Structure formats: C-alpha cells, structure tokens
Amino acid sequence: MILKFTKMHGAGNDFVVIDLVSQRCKLRPRDFRNIADRRFGVGCDQILLVEPPGSPEVDFRYRIFNADGGEVEQCGNGARCFARFVREKKLTAKRVLKVETAGGVITLRAHEQHQVEVDMGVPEFAPANIPFAAEQQADSYRLAVADQTFEIGAVSMGNPHAVTRVDDVDAMDLEDLGPQIENHPDFPQRVNAGFMQIVSENEIKLRVFERGVGETLACGTGACAAVVYGLQRGWLQDSVTVQLPGGKLSISWPGDGQGVIMTGPTAVVFEGTIKI
Numbered sequence: 354m355i356l357k358f359t360k361m362h363g364a365g366n367d368f369v370v371i372d373l374v375s376q377r378c379k380l381r382p383r384d385f386r387n388i389a390d391r392r393f394g395v396g397c398d399q400i401l402l403v404e405p406p407g408s409p410e411v412d413f414r415y416r417i418f419n420a421d422g423g424e425v426e427q428c429g430n431g432a433r434c435f436a437r438f439v440r441e442k443k444l445t446a447k448r449v450l451k452v453e454t455a456g457g458v459i460t461l462r463a464h465e466q467h468q469v470e471v472d473m474g475v476p477e478f479a480p481a482n483i484p485f486a487a488e489q490q491a492d493s494y495r496l497a498v499a500d501q502t503f504e505i506g507a508v509s510m511g512n513p514h515a516v517t518r519v520d521d522v523d524a525m526d527l528e529d530l531g532p533q534i535e536n537h538p539d540f541p542q543r544v545n546a547g548f549m550q551i552v553s554e555n556e557i558k559l560r561v562f563e564r565g566v567g568e569t570l571a572c573g574t575g576a577c578a579a580v581v582y583g584l585q586r587g588w589l590q591d592s593v594t595v596q597l598p599g600g601k602l603s604i605s606w607p608g609d610g611q612g613v614i615m616t617g618p619t620a621v622v623f624e625g626t627i628k629i
C-alpha cells in the first residue's frame with residue numbers, strides 16, 4: 354500500500370503525520386520503527402496518526418508512536434502539529450478542536466502565524482503510572498542513578514516525566530544520564546528525563562532525553578512537566594518561557610486541578626509517500 358504522509362515539526366521535535374481518516378491502513382509496531390529508522394528514507398521522533406473520532410464528544414482521535422515503535426499517552430509538540438495538519442488537509446474548518454488521546458482528551462486552539470495553544474490537561478504528581486520504589490517526599494524524591502543521587506520531580510502529563518533541576522543544562526551528559534534515568538527500575542513503564550535550568554522566575558532552559566527516542570530538540574509534555582515542578586517548588590511564577598534546543602514554548606499553569614496551557618510553533622517540512 355502507498356501511504357501519504359506529511360513531515361512536520363514543533364520547535365524541532367519532528368514527526369511523520371499520517372491521515373488515517375482519508376486513507377485506511379493497518380499499521381504495526383514494526384512499521385513505526387521502520388519509518389522512524391529511515392527505512393523508507395524518512396526518520397522522525399514520533400509517528401502521529403490522525404484517526405476518526407471514537408465518540409461524538411471529540412473531533413478526532415490522535416495516536417502517538419515513539420521511534421522505538423511503542424505507543425504512548427501524549428505528545429505536546431505533536432498536538433500542535435496535529436491541529437495545523439487537520440485544518441490544512443481540510444479534515445476540519447474548526448479553530449478549536451477536542452482530540453482524544455491515550456492520555457485523555459485535550460483541547461487544541463489554532464492561532465495566527467501557525468501558533469497553536471493546547472490545554473494539556475491536569476498534571477499529576479507521582480501518579481499511578483509511575484509507581485515508585487523510592488519514597489515520595491513533598492514535591493520531589495531522590496533517585497539513585499549509578500554513583501549519583503538526583504532530586505527529581507515526577508510529573509505525569511498523561512505520559513511520565515522525571516525532572517531534575519541543574520545549574521547548567523549544557524554541561525549535562527544526556528547520552529550517559531538519559532538512558533539510566535529512562536530505564537530506572539523506579540519507572541517500570543520507563544520515563545522521559547528532563548533537565549531544567551532556572552533562568553528567572555519566568556524563564557527556564559530545558560533539555561529532554563525522551564523515553565523511546567533519546568534527546569530531542571524539544572519536548573512539549575516535558576516543558577509542561579518542568580514548569581509544573583518548578584511552580585510546585587516555588588522556583589517559578591505561573592507563566593514561563595521554556596527555551597529548548599529547537600525553539601521556545603510558552604507554558605502556564607493556574608494551579609492544582611487546572612490544565613497546563615502550552616503555546617508554540619508548528620512547521621510543515623515536506624509531503625511524501627511510503628510503500629507499506
């Protein structure tokens with residue numbers, strides 16, 4: 354089968370987006386790995402599937418697969434690209450979309466200059482999908498990694514994040530530390546490892562070693578998790594600019610029980626086809 358796709362990115366986090374509303378196709382985990390591993394000539398961090406809604410309450414279903422082929426609960430940068438994709442492909446004319454993901458329903462709002470705002474839902478601390486062996490104290494806990502101990506914030510945006518505050522993100526060896534945290538036994542479903550540097554109470558620098566991918570140029574849910582952790586610890590105020598290697602995201606969180614709002618860019622790189 355010849356499958357059409359669109360290559361997109363959100364602040365450098367890059368995606369192969371496939372419309373399964375207009376083209377029906379059964380894809381398997383190895384197909385996702387083959388796509389991400391450039392076996393069809395195109396690599397990506399995640400594959401995003403656009404599917405018809407599973408219920409009348411939502412406009413679409415949005416499924417996310419990491420480069421290692423695993424399906425995951427949420428992808429923030431992907432959600433923004435999703436909103437632009439469905440409008441530019443004329444699958445909808447709506448500016449505000451309700452989209453069902455494995456991590457829950459999110460609301461996408463298309464703005465000018467291809468900026469998209471997403472209500473990423475209510476964050477959870479040390480939630481059920483990150484069962485800890487370690488003791489959870491207050492808003493952080495200590496994770497033993499090789500011969501070091503990291504004080505981290507465990508935050509779920511539907512998908513699991515372990516956020517560590519550091520003095521200089523650029524000095525961190527993510528190739529060494531990333532996999533050790535991603536695969537730490539305290540995280541039976543593995544975890545996205547975020548390293549956050551506080552620039553001011555309204556700005557952070559962030560690098561993320563993503564579960565199932567490795568270090569990416571940006572991680573939307575990782576930016577949300579880092580800001581929520583920083584607010585919880587009193588290091589940040591409620592509207593924060595997150596500087597990632599691939600670009601900037603704006604994150605705000607009014608507090609407990611409220612959704613995290615992320616706003617950022619989207620880009621279309623090229624259209625293509627693959628033979629599945």
Ligand SMILES: N[C@H](CCC[C@H](N)C(=O)O)C(=O)O
Pocket residue numbers: 366398399419425426427428429430431512513545563564565566569571572573574575
């Ligand atoms: N690697 C993540 C999924 C993609 C998240 C990221 N690309 C984003 O923009 O939120 C996980 O395994 O939970």
